[in-house]
Amino acid sequence: MTAGSTRRPTATHPRLAVVGAIAVAGALTLTGCGDQTKNAxxxxxxxxxxxxxxxxxxxxxxxxxxxxxxxxxxxxxxxxxxxxxxxxxxxxxxxxxxxxxxxxxxxxxxxxxxxxxxxxxxxxxxxxxxxxxxxxxxxxxxxxxxxxxxxxxxxxxxxxxxxVSLYTRKGDTRGITSWPDLCGKKLAVERGTVSEDLAKAEAKKCPSGKKLTIEAFDDNQQAETRLRSGGADAVSADFPVAAYTVKTSGGGKDFQIVGEQVQAxxxxxxxxxxxxxxxxxxxxxxxxxxxxxxxxxxxxxxxxxxxxxxxxxxxxxx
CATH class of the missing domain: 3.40.190.10 (Periplasmic binding protein-like II)
Known part of the structure; x- marks a missing residue:
């Protein structure tokens, strides 16, 4: 997770290989699992x-x-x-x-x-x-x-x-098509992931008066709940996760991916x-x-x- 990490023909690619559409192979659970209990x-x-x-x-x-x-x-x-x-x-x-x-x-x-x-x-x-x-x-x-x-x-x-990909509520992209479009918006991410690192880097580039607000959560499900409720404008997560969520959440009616993957x-x-x-x-x-x-x-x-x-x-x- 991405911060969150990945392999390729030469295993030097970082975390951005284009991963195909995620198959619905198992039900997506919405219960938070990010607690520290060792549920083995x-x-x-x-x-x-x-x-x-x-x-x-x-x-x-x-x-x-x-x-x-x-x-x-x-x-x-x-x-x-x-x-x-x-x-x-x-x-x-x-x-x-x-x-x-x-x-x-x-x-x-x-x-x-x-x-x-x-x-x-x-x-x-x-x-x-x-x-x-x-x-x-x-x-x-x-x-x-x-x-x-x-x-x-x-x-x-x-x-x-x-x-790493960005996704928004379906039909409500708030004009977000790339990372620079996040300036003036609120982004939800999982704490400690590459998504959070990228968001912090992007925030430093935003012009005065268009602050990128970053909300970091214990797990990605919490970030998605924040987006679903309207408390955030977008979520960033690894592409395989973003694609699976977009395909399965609400029967495909909750979210949509915006823009291209970054940071392979x-x-x-x-x-x-x-x-x-x-x-x-x-x-x-x-x-x-x-x-x-x-x-x-x-x-x-x-x-x-x-x-x-x-x-x-x-x-x-x-």
Missing amino acids: QSSDTGASASAPLAHLLPADVRGEGVIDVGSDIAYAPVEFKDDSGKVVGLDPDLAAALGRQLGVKFQFHNGTFDALLTGLRSGRYRIAMSAMTDNKSRQQGVDPDTGKKVGEGVDFVDYLSAG APYGIAVGKKDTQLRDALQAAMNAIIDSGEYQKILEKWGAQDGAVQESVINGGK
Whole structure:
């Protein structure tokens, strides 16, 4: 999420690859999931002695048979809860496929997006997988606004490419067709995402008397609720999320995308800087499912096939 991160043929694209129309693959839940409670859900894969890449994992991970994943589980179609409360989406399906290669389960724990890397550094999660944009500030542990060090950076295993989009109420665009049109308007975003970073950068460009007001929320569903009620003029989110929301919310009657995607970048699985063996095992497993064709099938299921990459790389974001 984007801030929020993504992969492409050369995995260096940041988060703006054109992702195709999002298929309605699972019901969009509107319950907020951005709280910090560790509402754990596991991907539906079990440890297997025949897992071809299990030997690549660190010994402690092999022994536990589980990888704890920090994720903001309110970002359909990348990760969200279906009507039964099960965690579903693009990331959980990819995690299940990785688990079959590595012989472990990926257990998803819900948290607010802006706290996921803190949870990773503290040991609450072993990895973070949550539509997270791979960029230099996250790799280096630097605040993008101040340039100051805020913690140890992370490494990313890149796996998808996606951009950032704007959407408004359907039929009520308020003249918004691009980011400069947001000056004098109110934009709702998810806190800690690339969308928030872009909004702050755009706000600095606005002329006097046309302030861009930014409202940041714990999760994207809260931002959409604000837009739906008329409290904001637009929402910014990753294109796969924006397209899925526009297609599904209110039966397609609530919102519309305006303008073009911006800030193409890779999504990446975040791993601690010292956890290099796990990082490399995840990359090998991702490349294995890319080569087998399972990766492509999962992306097609969730309408994200246009963001596919030909190879997973480490720290491909800029």
